[in-house]
Structures are given as structure tokens and as C-alpha cells.
Amino acid sequence: MAKARRKYQRVTIKDVAEYAQVGVGTVSRVLNNSPHVDETTRERVLEAIKNLGYMPNPHARRLSTGSSQLVTVITPEMKGDFYQILMSSIDEVLVKYGYSSLLYPLYNEKKFEALKKSSDILLSTDGLIVDGVNVDSVMSHILNPQTPVICLEQDSDKYDSIMVDNYYGGVLVGDYFADLDMDIFVVTHRKSHELESTVFDERLEGFQESLEKKGRSIDKIYYVPLDWESTFEVARRIFFRFKRCAIFTTTDYLAVPIIEVARTMQLDVGKDVRVCGFDDLPIAQVLEITTVRQPIAEMGYLAAESLIKRINKKIKDKPKKYILKPELVVRNT
Amino acid sequence: MAKARRKYQRVTIKDVAEYAQVGVGTVSRVLNNSPHVDETTRERVLEAIKNLGYMPNPHARRLSTGSSQLVTVITPEMKGDFYQILMSSIDEVLVKYGYSSLLYPLYNEKKFEALKKSSDILLSTDGLIVDGVNVDSVMSHILNPQTPVICLEQDSDKYDSIMVDNYYGGVLVGDYFADLDMDIFVVTHRKSHELESTVFDERLEGFQESLEKKGRSIDKIYYVPLDWESTFEVARRIFFRFKRCAIFTTTDYLAVPIIEVARTMQLDVGKDVRVCGFDDLPIAQVLEITTVRQPIAEMGYLAAESLIKRINKKIKDKPKKYILKPELVVRNT
DNA sequence: CTGAAAGCGCTTACAG
DNA sequence: CTGAAAGCGCTTACAG
Numbered sequence: 001m002a003k004a005r006r007k008y009q010r011v012t013i014k015d016v017a018e019y020a021q022v023g024v025g026t027v028s029r030v031l032n033n034s035p036h037v038d039e040t041t042r043e044r045v046l047e048a049i050k051n052l053g054y055m056p057n058p059h060a061r062r063l064s065t066g067s068s069q070l071v072t073v074i075t076p077e078m079k080g081d082f083y084q085i086l087m088s089s090i091d092e093v094l095v096k097y098g099y100s101s102l103l104y105p106l107y108n109e110k111k112f113e114a115l116k117k118s119s120d121i122l123l124s125t126d127g128l129i130v131d132g133v134n135v136d137s138v139m140s141h142i143l144n145p146q147t148p149v150i151c152l153e154q155d156s157d158k159y160d161s162i163m164v165d166n167y168y169g170g171v172l173v174g175d176y177f178a179d180l181d182m183d184i185f186v187v188t189h190r191k192s193h194e195l196e197s198t199v200f201d202e203r204l205e206g207f208q209e210s211l212e213k214k215g216r217s218i219d220k221i222y223y224v225p226l227d228w229e230s231t232f233e234v235a236r237r238i239f240f241r242f243k244r245c246a247i248f249t250t251t252d253y254l255a256v257p258i259i260e261v262a263r264t265m266q267l268d269v270g271k272d273v274r275v276c277g278f279d280d281l282p283i284a285q286v287l288e289i290t291t292v293r294q295p296i297a298e299m300g301y302l303a304a305e306s307l308i309k310r311i312n313k314k315i316k317d318k319p320k321k322y323i324l325k326p327e328l329v330v331r332n333t
Numbered sequence: 334m335a336k337a338r339r340k341y342q343r344v345t346i347k348d349v350a351e352y353a354q355v356g357v358g359t360v361s362r363v364l365n366n367s368p369h370v371d372e373t374t375r376e377r378v379l380e381a382i383k384n385l386g387y388m389p390n391p392h393a394r395r396l397s398t399g400s401s402q403l404v405t406v407i408t409p410e411m412k413g414d415f416y417q418i419l420m421s422s423i424d425e426v427l428v429k430y431g432y433s434s435l436l437y438p439l440y441n442e443k444k445f446e447a448l449k450k451s452s453d454i455l456l457s458t459d460g461l462i463v464d465g466v467n468v469d470s471v472m473s474h475i476l477n478p479q480t481p482v483i484c485l486e487q488d489s490d491k492y493d494s495i496m497v498d499n500y501y502g503g504v505l506v507g508d509y510f511a512d513l514d515m516d517i518f519v520v521t522h523r524k525s526h527e528l529e530s531t532v533f534d535e536r537l538e539g540f541q542e543s544l545e546k547k548g549r550s551i552d553k554i555y556y557v558p559l560d561w562e563s564t565f566e567v568a569r570r571i572f573f574r575f576k577r578c579a580i581f582t583t584t585d586y587l588a589v590p591i592i593e594v595a596r597t598m599q600l601d602v603g604k605d606v607r608v609c610g611f612d613d614l615p616i617a618q619v620l621e622i623t624t625v626r627q628p629i630a631e632m633g634y635l636a637a638e639s640l641i642k643r644i645n646k647k648i649k650d651k652p653k654k655y656i657l658k659p660e661l662v663v664r665n666t
Numbered sequence: 667c668t669g670a671a672a673g674c675g676c677t678t679a680c681a682g
Numbered sequence: 683c684t685g686a687a688a689g690c691g692c693t694t695a696c697a698g
Contacts, residue, residue: 010479012675023685028677038683055477058457059395060675063690068392069451078411084440091444100451103436107417111424118402118433124391144388146343228561229620232593260565260590264597287562345691356669361693371667393691396674 011052020048031056062124071101071307072125074115076132076197078105080253081281082296083131086152089300090129097308099126106133109193116142123147127307132197135159148310150303153197155321160306162299162322166199169292169326170206173248173276176328177207178214180246180274186221187234187258188250200250203278203292207248219245228257235261244272252277252284252291259287259333275333278326288332295324344385353381364389395457404434404640405458407448409465409530411438413586414614415629416464419485422633423462430641432459439466449475456480460640465530468492481643483636486530488654493639495632495655499532502625502659503539506581506609509661510540511547513579513607519554520567520591521583533583536611536625540581552578561590568594577605585610585617585624592620592666608666611659621665628657 013031017024022041029037030045037045048054062068071094075083083105091101104121106112115121119142122128131152133139140158143149151161177184186207188200204221211217222238224230235258238245249255255277262273269275277284280293302322346364350357355374362370363378370378381387395401404427408416416438424434437454439445448454452475455461464485466472473491476482484494510517519540521533537554544550555571557563568591571578582588588610595606602608610617613626635655 010477010675014675017685024676025678025686026684029684032677036683041683053478055456056453057396057675058453059392059401060690061677062392062457063390063396063692064675064677066690068457070454077417078436078438079413079417081412084411087438088441088443091447095443095447100447100454102454103411103438105411105420105436108421110421110428114424114428114433120389120391121403121433121435123388124395124401144343145386227616228589229616236597256561257593260561260593261597263565264569264594283560283562343691347691357692358670358694359668362668365693369667374667390691393674394693396676397691397693399674 010057011054012057013054015052016045016048016054019052020045067126068124069099070125071099071127071129071304072104072121073101074104074106074128074130074133076105077107078103081283082279085282085296086131086300089297090304093301093304093308099308101129119143127311129303129307130154148307150307150310152299152303153199156319158319160310160320160322162302162306162324164199164294164299164324164326166202166326167206169278169294170203170208171210172206172292172326172328173203173278174207174210175214176276176330177246177248177274178211178216182274183219183242183245184211184216185238185242185245185247186218186250187224187231187247187254188221189226189254190223203250224254226253231257232261234258239265239267239273243267246274247276249275249277252279252281252289255289255291255333256283256287259289270332273333280329284331290331290333291329292326293329294326298324343390344387345390346387348385349378349381349387352385353378400459401457402432403458404432404460404462404637405437405455406434407437407439407461407463407466409438410440411436414616415612418615418629419464419633422630423637426634426637426641432641434462452476460644462636462640463487481640483640483643485632485636486532489652491652493643493653493655495635495639495657497532497627497632497657497659499535499659500539502611502627503536503541504543505539505625505659505661506536506611507540507543508547509609509663510579510581510607511544511549515607516552516575516578517544517549518571518575518578518580519551519583520557520564520580520587521554522559522587523556536583557587559586561586564590565594567591572598572600572606576600579607580609582608582610585612585614585622588622588624588666589616589620592622603665606666613662617664623664623666624662625659626662627659631657
């Protein structure tokens with residue numbers, strides 16, 4: 001005779017307690033691996049859990065403890081290796097502390113609107129790591145002031161922020177290219193909407209100013225969408241006229257098609273044609289592309305560690321700013 | 334004099350009620366836009382909410398209502414356009430019903446382990462859409478039997494499943510290529526671990542059998558990792574020997590580098606060199622690649638609609654299977 | 667329209 | 683080691 005159960009007829013801790021003939025507190029204790037439980041009662045409870053097919057209700061637990069052991073990571077998109085690396089490193093430290101991460105990528109404007117509407121999501125998690133979005137201006141009003149937030153690749157007055165010195169990275173490439181007796185081109189991406197990041201411009205600026213300081217200048221800047229098809233076109237246009245040149249792409253992603261076109265056109269990449277990317281994505285490592293190494297994993301570690309500290313109220317002081325320095329990695333291109 | 338508050342000193346519905354001089358029930362009603370609230374009291378409550386900076390506690394609400402209005406989408410990875418399209422279409426219908434989606438990409442094995450450990454995540458959401466993972470065998474034991482699940486690109490005995498007829502898609506390409514008086518090559522990817530999908534093999538099988546039925550056969554199959562650098566190499570190898578051939582890539586992603594190499598080598602793509610992809614990703618549309626159109630958005634719509642129906646208990650019957658038919662889209666390659 | 671109260675399913679001092 | 687009870691912050695019949 002199935003006993004009448006409440007809404008959703010889920011089996012609760014109470015059912016388990018009855019079945020095992022103990023109090024709910026004891027069930028809770030074995031659920032939480034408390035050491036203060038007699039071994040035989042523990043087994044009886046475990047038995048009950050199994051027989052009843054009990055599964056805990058996370059909402060009840062979270063309401064009771066005031067914590068979800070969850071962290072939300074908000075990114076402006078989800079494509080590319082960058083976020084995979086970032087997420088992996090964040091997860092690595094998170095699990096150490098018993099936390100999990102949830103991804104909330106803003107892959108289109110609707111997604112962002114949805115977030116503003118049902119900011120529930122932002123309130124149901126113990127902390128936030130936000131990449132490339134200006135939290136202060138577009139998000140802080142829907143956030144609980146108590147919720148710890150770490151900003152990545154974006155400055156913030158209210159929260160800890162972790163940035164890479166993109167300008168400096170550009171300078172590194174400029175210094176490197178300045179000594180080359182070649183025409184100098186840049187292939188980069190122009191940000192098209194508010195949410196996009198400004199890193200490409202910063203890299204370009206550092207590059208440009210370093211070049212000028214050495215009496216050189218950019219011969220031409222090509223702006224492309226962030227996809228390969230357009231870049232293939234640009235590469236063909238460049239190499240049709242110039243068999244010898246140095247090209248700075250503000251991300252490795254754009255370097256790939258350029259190198260491939262040059263190689264297919266039999267140009268000597270690494271000698272007559274020099275290509276330098278940015279980011280040191282896995283693809284740059286595989287193709288041995290000269291690039292500027294952005295410490296993505298370090299960013300992730302730092303972000304996660306900082307967040308955990310904030311969550312644990314270890315730090316209560318003013319927002320901190322971390323600026324990580326990139327480095328030039330000269331390889332075969 | 335700041336009043337002493339409980340743990341986390343968050344302001345609760347009770348504080349708001351006191352401040353506005355009403356009962357907590359009334360506050361709850363204005364929070365939920367109940368029409369049965371006098372306009373002036375509503376305003377008083379709203380005022381109190383603003384002044385106190387009140388933010389609702391989602392856990393309490395979820396415990397009380399038994400629902401989170403959240404859906405988790407689990408994918409085997411997060412790279413590429415596919416998931417962006419899928420997620421967008423899922424979100425589109427979800428918002429219609431007042432739901433939001435959370436992404437949980439299994440970008441590495443640890444992520445999957447973490448999920449098994451703290452299956453909390455799977456229990457705190459009203460439903461699940463799982464892409465490309467065999468739920469029956471690897472996940473169903475950590476799921477609440479009550480939780481509705483929709484499986485994508487993967488068969489299931491327990492849950493609704495939505496699949497694309499990949500075999501049939503391969504047949505379409507085979508029929509198309511069989512009439513071409515050219516050598517026929519395939520560039521495809523071999524699955525390397527358990528969690529990866531088998532779609533590439535299914536597509537290849539359909540292609541192969543259709544060809545055989547017409548008395549033709551594949552001249553050579555090239556297996557590559559799912560990245561462009563390797564594919565560039567393969568393309569160069571092919572076109573070095575064959576200036577005239579038809580190539581079937583089991584995903585558009587792999588068609589791109591092949592087409593680029595052919596073009597850069599001055600071959601007439603669309604005439605001497607024929608390339609047919611699979612998926613109809615945005616990149617295939619931009620580059621006007623002949624391909625097999627996989628109805629990704631339709632999958633997303635169907636998945637989300639089916640899930641909502643299950644959540645609302647509209648359907649209680651046996652798991653349903655949907656098999657979507659892809660179609661050949663002949664373009665310029 | 668509105669308030670008091672019960673209930674959602676846990677956790678955690680508090681006694682024993 | 684264990685049970686009874688209070689509490690987490692909401693929602694929702696139930697009376698009025």
C-alpha cells in the first residue's frame with residue numbers, strides 16, 4: 001500500500017527517518033558524513049536511503065545552510081579555447097573547496113536581458129566570476145550587495161578585478177617587429193557592441209606606440225570579423241602583393257588562416273613572412289606560432305582563489321586589482 | 334540603530350513586512366504580482382523593498398514552490414557554433430514559459446566526475462536537456478527519477494530522445510557524389526573516448542552504403558583530429574596528387590580548410606574539386622559550402638517544448654523518439 | 667484585499 | 683551517539 005505523499009510525492013528525510021526508525025537529525029548526520037553516528041545506525045539509515053530511493057532536496061539544504069556551494073561564471077560568449085582553459089582552471093581550484101561552477105554565457109543580447117529579468121540566477125549562487133563584462137555599470141544593480149564578485153579582463157571599482165596588461169603585450173610585439181626590415185601589417189577585430197571586450201584595441205595601441213617610439217609605423221591595419229573566412233580573404237590580398245612582411249594578429253585565432261595561406265602560397269613563414277599572434281591558445285602551440293602568452297589558467301586560478309576567500313569572508317577590505325603580465329613567446333612563425 | 338539581523342544579515346520578507354506595516358503574505362503577493370493587492374498598499378510595499386534593498390532568497394522560494402524555473406543543459410563540450418545555435422533555440426522557447434537555462438558543459442573528464450559527485454546540480458533544476466551523452470548508462474543513477482530529461486543526438490529507453498538521421502544524411506551525399514566522375518575521398522573524425530558522439534561514423538556509413546549501391550566506392554578515408562591544422566595538412570596531401578576529386582567531410586568544420594587550400598592552390602572549387610560538408614553551420618552558409626543541413630534549431634525547439642510538457646506533466650506516457658531528417662543543400666562547392 | 671499560520675525539506679544547536 | 687525542536691525565507695490555502 002503506497003503511503004500518500006505530499007506534492008511531487010518525493011521521498012524526504014522524514015520518510016527515511018521513519019523507515020530506519022531514527023530521528024531526522026540522525027539521517028541528516030549520516031547524509032553529511034558526520035562522525036558522530038554509530039556505525040550500525042549509519043548502516044540502517046544508508047539501507048533506508050537505498051531502499052526508498054531517497055535523494056536530497058538541494059533547495060531545502062541551501063535554505064537551511066545559507067549556501068549552495070555553487071559559483072556562477074558569466075562570460076560574453078562560449079566559443080573558442082579561451083573559455084575552456086579558463087573554466088578548467090577555475091574548476092580545478094573550486095573542487096578543492098567543495099564548490100562547483102555553473103556557466104552562464106551571454107551568447108546573445110536576449111541572454112543578457114533574461115539575466116536582468118530573472119536575476120534569481122545571480123542570487124542563488126555563492127559567488128560570481130564575470131569575464132569581460134562591465135559589472136559596475138551593467139550588472140551591479142541586480143546583484144545582492146553581499147554576493148562576492150570577481151571581475152576578469154575588466155576593471156571594477158566595487159569588486160576584485162583581474163586583468164592582463166594587454167597594452168604591454170602589444171608593446172612586446174612592437175619591440176620585436178621594430179627591428180624587422182619588413183612592411184608591417186595588423187589584422188585585428190573591431191568591437192561591434194557594448195558587451196564586447198576592448199582587449200584588441202589595447203593590444204593594438206601598445207603595438208603602435210612601441211613601434212613609433214622606435215621610428216617605425218604600421219603600414220596597414222585590416223579589420224576583420226572574428227571568423228576565418230574573412231581572414232583568409234585578407235591574407236590572400238596581403239600575400240598577393242607582399243611576399244615579404246610581418247603581420248601582427250591581435251589574437252592567435254586570426255593568425256591561423258594567415259599562416260595557412262602563406263604556406264599554401266609557398267612563402268617561407270618564419271623568414272620572409274613573420275606572423276605574431278596573441279593569447280597562446282592551444283592552436284598556437286600546435287602550429288608553433290610566435291605569440292604573446294596570456295596567462296589564462298593563472299587568471300582562472302587567481303579568480304577562483306580570490307572568490308573563495310571573499311566567500312569565506314577571509315578578506316573584507318577594499319577591492320583588489322591584479323594585473324598579470326603577458327610574455328612574448330618566439331616560435332616558428 | 335541597525336537592528337540585529339540573523340545569519341548573513343540579509344533583509345527578508347519579514348523585514349519588508351514590518352517596514353511597510355503589512356503581513357508577510359501581502360509582501361509575497363506584491364512580489365509575485367498578484368492582482369489581489371490594493372494599489373496603495375502595493376506601493377507602500379514596493380517602497381519598503383526599495384528602501385531596505387530587499388532581494389528575494391531563491392532557495393526559500395524554490396523550496397516553497399517546489400520549482401526553480403530552471404533547466405540544465407548538459408553538453409559534451411562547448412566549442413563551436415553548434416551549441417550556440419542549440420542553446421539559443423532552447424532559450425527561445427524556455428523564456429516563453431518563464432524558464433531559464435543553465436549550461437553544464439563536460440569539457441573534460443573531471444567535469445563529469447564532479448557532476449557524479451555533487452549531483453546536487455542535477456537535482457536543483459526542474460528538467461534536463463542532455464546532448465550527446467548516453468544518459469541511460471552513465472547518468473540515470475544520479476538523477477531523480479522524477480526529473481524530466483530530454484536526450485539529444487543519443488538514443489534512450491527511459492527518456493524522450495531527439496535524433497537526426499545521420500545515416501540518411503550520409504546517403505544523401507552518397508547519391509549526390511555517385512554521379513560525379515571523380516575520385517572520392519572522405520575526411521572524417523574518429524571518436525577517441527566514450528563520451529564522444531558517433532555521428533561521424535553514422536554519416537560515413539550512410540555515405541559508403543549509398544555509394545556501393547550505385548557501384549561506386551570511396552577511394553580513401555582520412556581520419557583527422559577535430560582541428561584545422563591537421564586538416565590543412567591532409568588537404569595539401571590530397572591536392573598535391575589530385576587536381577580533380579570529390580571530398581565528403583563529415584562536418585562543415587573540416588570542409589573549411591580543405592576549400593581554402595584548394596582555392597589557394599588555384600583549383601576550381603565547385604567544378605574540378607567538389608566538397609560537401611555536414612551540419613550547415615553558419616560558416617557553411619557564409620562560404621556557400623554544399624552541405625547536409627542538420628536542423629539544429631529545430632532540435633532545440635523540440636527539446637525545449639518536449640521538456641516543458643514533461644515538466645507540466647502534460648505527457649505521462651512512454652518516452653517518445655523523434656528522428657529529424659536532414660537535407661542536402663547544394664551550394665557553390 | 668489582507669493577516670496569521672502551516673508547510674516546503676533540510677540543518678543544527680540543545681538536551682539528554 | 684541521538685531525538686525533539688527551532689529555524690532558514692518564502693508561498694498559499696484559509697478565514698475574515
